[in-house]
Amino acid sequence: MTKAVTTRDKLMDAARTLFWTRGYSNVSVRDITGAAGVDAALVSRYFGGKQGLFEATLAEIPPWEALEAGPEDLLAKAAESFAHPFDPETDAANVFTMLIANVIDPEMGGKIREMVQQQLADPLAEKIGGAHAQDHAATLLAVLFGMALMRKNFQTNALAKKSPDALRAQIMRLGQAALET
Amino acid sequence: MTKAVTTRDKLMDAARTLFWTRGYSNVSVRDITGAAGVDAALVSRYFGGKQGLFEATLAEIPPWEALEAGPEDLLAKAAESFAHPFDPETDAANVFTMLIANVIDPEMGGKIREMVQQQLADPLAEKIGGAHAQDHAATLLAVLFGMALMRKNFQTNALAKKSPDALRAQIMRLGQAALET
DNA sequence: ACGCCATGTCAACACTTGTTGACAAAAAAC
DNA sequence: GTTTTTTGTCAACAAGTGTTGACATGGCGT
Numbered sequence: 001m002t003k004a005v006t007t008r009d010k011l012m013d014a015a016r017t018l019f020w021t022r023g024y025s026n027v028s029v030r031d032i033t034g035a036a037g038v039d040a041a042l043v044s045r046y047f048g049g050k051q052g053l054f055e056a057t058l059a060e061i062p063p064w065e066a067l068e069a070g071p072e073d074l075l076a077k078a079a080e081s082f083a084h085p086f087d088p089e090t091d092a093a094n095v096f097t098m099l100i101a102n103v104i105d106p107e108m109g110g111k112i113r114e115m116v117q118q119q120l121a122d123p124l125a126e127k128i129g130g131a132h133a134q135d136h137a138a139t140l141l142a143v144l145f146g147m148a149l150m151r152k153n154f155q156t157n158a159l160a161k162k163s164p165d166a167l168r169a170q171i172m173r174l175g176q177a178a179l180e181t
Numbered sequence: 182m183t184k185a186v187t188t189r190d191k192l193m194d195a196a197r198t199l200f201w202t203r204g205y206s207n208v209s210v211r212d213i214t215g216a217a218g219v220d221a222a223l224v225s226r227y228f229g230g231k232q233g234l235f236e237a238t239l240a241e242i243p244p245w246e247a248l249e250a251g252p253e254d255l256l257a258k259a260a261e262s263f264a265h266p267f268d269p270e271t272d273a274a275n276v277f278t279m280l281i282a283n284v285i286d287p288e289m290g291g292k293i294r295e296m297v298q299q300q301l302a303d304p305l306a307e308k309i310g311g312a313h314a315q316d317h318a319a320t321l322l323a324v325l326f327g328m329a330l331m332r333k334n335f336q337t338n339a340l341a342k343k344s345p346d347a348l349r350a351q352i353m354r355l356g357q358a359a360l361e362t
Numbered sequence: 363a364c365g366c367c368a369t370g371t372c373a374a375c376a377c378t379t380g381t382t383g384a385c386a387a388a389a390a391a392c
Numbered sequence: 393g394t395t396t397t398t399t400g401t402c403a404a405c406a407a408g409t410g411t412t413g414a415c416a417t418g419g420c421g422t
Contacts, residue, residue, distance in 0.1 A: 007369085007370085021285075022285060022287055023204075023285045023286075025206070025207055026206055026207075026285065026286065026287050028408075028409065028410085029409080029410060029411085030408085030409085030410090038370090039370060039371060039372085040410085040411090041370085041371080041372085041411080041412080041413095042369085042370070042371095043410085043411090044410080044411055044412075045369085045370090049410075049411075050409095050410065050411090099335075100281065100285075100330065100334075101285045103334045103335060104202075104203060104204045104207065104281075104282045104285070104334065105204075105207065106203055106207050113335055113336055116335045116337075117335075117337070121335075121337060121339070125339075134339035135339050135340070135343070137339070138331050138337045138339040138340045139328075139331075139340070139351065139355070141327075141331060141337075142324070142327035142328045142330065142331045142340075143323070143324060143327055143355070144327070145326075145327045145330050145331065146322075146323035146324055146325070146326045146327025146328075146330070147320075147323045147327075149281065149323065149326050149327070149330065150319050150320075150322060150323040150326065153281075153284045153285065153294075154280075154284060154294055154297045154298075154302075155294055156297075156298070156302060156319045156322075158302070158306075158315035158316050158318070158319040159316070159319045159320070159323075162316070170320065173358055173361065174320070174324070174355065174358050174359060176358075177354055177355050177357075177358035178355060180354065181351075181354075188399085188400085209378075209379065209380085210379080210380060210381085211378085211379085211380090219400090220400065220401060220402085221380085221381090222381080222382080222383095222400085222401080222402085223399085223400070223401095224380085224381090225380080225381055225382075226399085226400090230380070230381075231379095231380065231381090363422105364421105364422085365420105365421095365422090366419100366420080366421085366422100367418105367419090367420085367421105368417105368418090368419085368420095369416105369417080369418080369419095370415105370416085370417075370418095371414105371415080371416070371417090372413105372414090372415080372416095373412105373413095373414090373415105374411105374412085374413090374414105375410105375411080375412075375413100376409100376410095376411095376412105377408100377409075377410090377411105378407105378408085378409070378410105379406100379407080379408070379409085380405105380406100380407090380408105381404105381405085381406095382403105382404085382405075382406105383402105383403095383404090383405100384401105384402090384403090384404105385400105385401080385402085385403105386399100386400080386401075386402095387398100387399080387400075387401090388397100388398080388399070388400090389396100389397080389398070389399085390395100390396080390397070390398080391394100391395085391396070391397085392393100392394085392395075392396090
């Protein structure tokens with residue numbers, strides 16, 4: 001299923017996998033085209049260059065489901081996004097790890113910071129409301145990013161072996177603590 | 182004060198600053214030697230190469246103060262490490278951001294994961310104790326790494342403008358939530 | 363059959379990377 | 393003062409980077 005036929009899709013798939021895990025400047029054009037089984041010159045033809053290919057993978061990110069719920073379901077939906085093991089296609093936590101992997105990048109870091117602020121922190125603060133909305137939003141994001149970091153990047157096995165139910169409960173508890181005072 | 186006289190120290194200082202913020206493979210030898218005002222060939226002479234220079238900056242990291250306290254002061258000391266704005270020399274949070282910046286690196290990622298496990302997660306779990314010691318340790322680390330990430334890497338101004346007292350209280354509250362069942 | 367255009371192939375480019383070896387200068391040892 | 397050792401300078405290297413342009417190929421409409 002979901003087989004990539006056109007070479008444009010082959011490039012997008014390989015680019016998403018590599019860019020999102022290793023970081024933009026740790027992946028060469030030839031790495032991607034090698035994985036896609038495609039000539040290296042086609043990146044410039046289809047996307048205008050390496051940067052265009054990376055930004056194309058960013059442009060197709062779906063909106064975060066937790067932000068479209070009411071303020072009451074927000075925390076539950078956010079926890080749900082992180083409860084299941086990392087599924088390359090559906091799990092929203094992959095986007096979080098992608099943001100972590102690319103925020104340090106000297107070329108893409110600025111764009112990533114913009115994305116976090118405009119597409120995560122600001123909408124979250126608006127949903128949460130109250131006097132400390134921005135503070136609470138940033139703290140909740142810190143909890144979510146921290147969990148994603150420990151599991152995916154640091155590969156802490158203590159968290160990797162937890163059941164989805166236990167994980168969801170834990171993130172709910174931490175999230176509530178983040179939204180207090 | 183603390184002026185670097187020997188060129189070896191000049192290289193160490195520049196390497197620490199650049200490697201720790203941009204990540205190992207996003208910094209070239211000429212970047213470092215340029216900042217240090219030193220010839221590029223001296224890196225290989227003094228440290229055996231780029232990798233040796235990076236590992237030299239890792240080897241001089243002092244032990245985390247929070248791990249040397251009793252189990253009771255552990256959370257307070259950990260929160261203290263993250264309460265103050267990032268001071269390049271004294272703050273332990275800089276080490277956390279360095280670990281974040283280099284865990285994605287294709288060459289150094291393995292070493293970084295080892296460090297987190299052996300020097301942070303394992304000793305923390307031993308201090309905490311109990312049936313879910315490893316789980317609690319990983320969750321507490323997730324909170325600390327998440328806060329460091331939001332402040333330093335994503336540069337969220339909502340957290341940057343908080344006072345040390347408010348930050349310490351917030352991390353204490355989150356940390357206690359992390360240590361509950 | 364012909365031309366046309368999208369698609370893919372290949373070699374080459376200018377540039378940066380980390381590292382090395384030959385050489386000069388300075389400091390230390392004797 | 394003369395050797396020996398350390399320390400710094402310079403040019404060059406092989407390998408890898410992103411990108412480009414020339415050329416071949418295939419499918420399409422007319």
